[in-house]
């Protein structure tokens with residue numbers, strides 16, 4: 072299993088400029104670094120077409136795109152003495168890493184996969200009974216509320232049992248055995264929350280923070296706003312269609328874009344998939360790094376006040392095989408105040424972003440498109 076700890080631009084703001092800010096792409100006039108990503112979270116780009124900003128037509132040229140294979144960092148949670156240092160190093164370099172020996176029982180992982188597949192294999196009319204995703208429920212092709220489209224079906228579920236009634240929701244998801252569905256999801260969420268908190272505590276340790284539970288406490292709060300997402304990418308049923316310059320739905324080689332380029336807004340994302348590739352991260356504009364599928368690992372992506380990178384990612388569909396992923400997005404309570412930890416703010420490295428609440432940041436994220444940047448909107452003058 073891979074833990075994909077995605078970025079939550081919450082806590083650490085660093086003054087280190089994001090490499091991506093230095094390049095101006097066809098689609099983005101500027102990009103900012105993630106505030107707080109610890110791991111391979113996604114970065115934020117400002118992606119309004121430059122034509123809309125300068126009022127002239129862009130020359131019709133293809134977006135240069137390179138695929139580059141690299142060895143991504145691996146953190147072995149059973150080797151505690153080195154885990155904190157490895158997490159910080161991975162977050163500083165990539166904002167993304169793989170976690171092995173995470174302790175989530177395989178039976179639990181298999182049961183979530185089985186329940187997910189049972190749902191996605193149902194006839195379309197049955198699946199629609201679990202929708203729309205507003206914000207929770209079943210969605211197909213439409214991602215979010217602002218016109219993003221991908222070759223993906225998904226289930227969005229609340230991960231806080233105090234705020235989301237999984238048993239009730241399961242009745243519209245599984246006509247076969249709703250109790251089995253809700254048990255599997257609840258148990259998996261509980262296990263992943265423990266992994267997330269362990270990683271956040273190791274991060275705090277690696278950053279030599281005085282309060283080692285400063286991050287994990289937000290996720291353990293009774294009113295945390297975490298989310299579980301099941302994504303299903305069907306194999307290609309028709310040849311990929313390149314849709315002009317509309318990057319919200321485009322074809323790449325023999326694949327279609329399942330989930331377009333974006334960064335996750337939460338503190339940390341933990342991602343596990345079946346053994347079908349498709350996930351890619353971007354560390355540099357136009358360069359995509361494939362993340363090899365590993366069903367027994369977890370991928371993590373997270374963020375901090377600019378000290379750690381926030382990884383942008385996307386998913387391409389596999390022409391022949393279906394991919395299914397399960398992402399746990401660890402988020403604080405809506406009222407939680409997000410600010411740089413004092414340890415990370417110095418005269419040499421002042422806070423880059425003004426403090427904000429998770430509610431404020433989340434509603435900004437949800438008012439934008441998938442690939443839009445958000446963090447610049449919170450930047451100090």
Ligand SMILES: C=C1C[C@]23C[C@@]1(O)CC[C@H]2[C@@]12CC[C@H](O)[C@@](C)(C(=O)O1)[C@H]2[C@@H]3C(=O)O
Pocket residue numbers: 214215216217219227298300333334335336337400436437438439440441
């Ligand atoms: C286009 C969007 C979909 C998204 C909300 C947003 O406006 C921008 C962030 C997107 C994202 C990415 C990570 C998670 O999958 C997600 C649930 C989230 O919290 O932010 C999705 C949102 C979504 O699919 O509704």
Ligand SMILES: O=C(O)CCC(=O)C(=O)O
Pocket residue numbers: 300302330335342344350384385386395396398
């Ligand atoms: O399906 C995947 O592998 C990644 C999905 C993702 O990025 C997301 O749900 O935010």
Ligand SMILES: [Fe+2]
Pocket residue numbers: 077333334335384
């Ligand atoms: Fe994501």
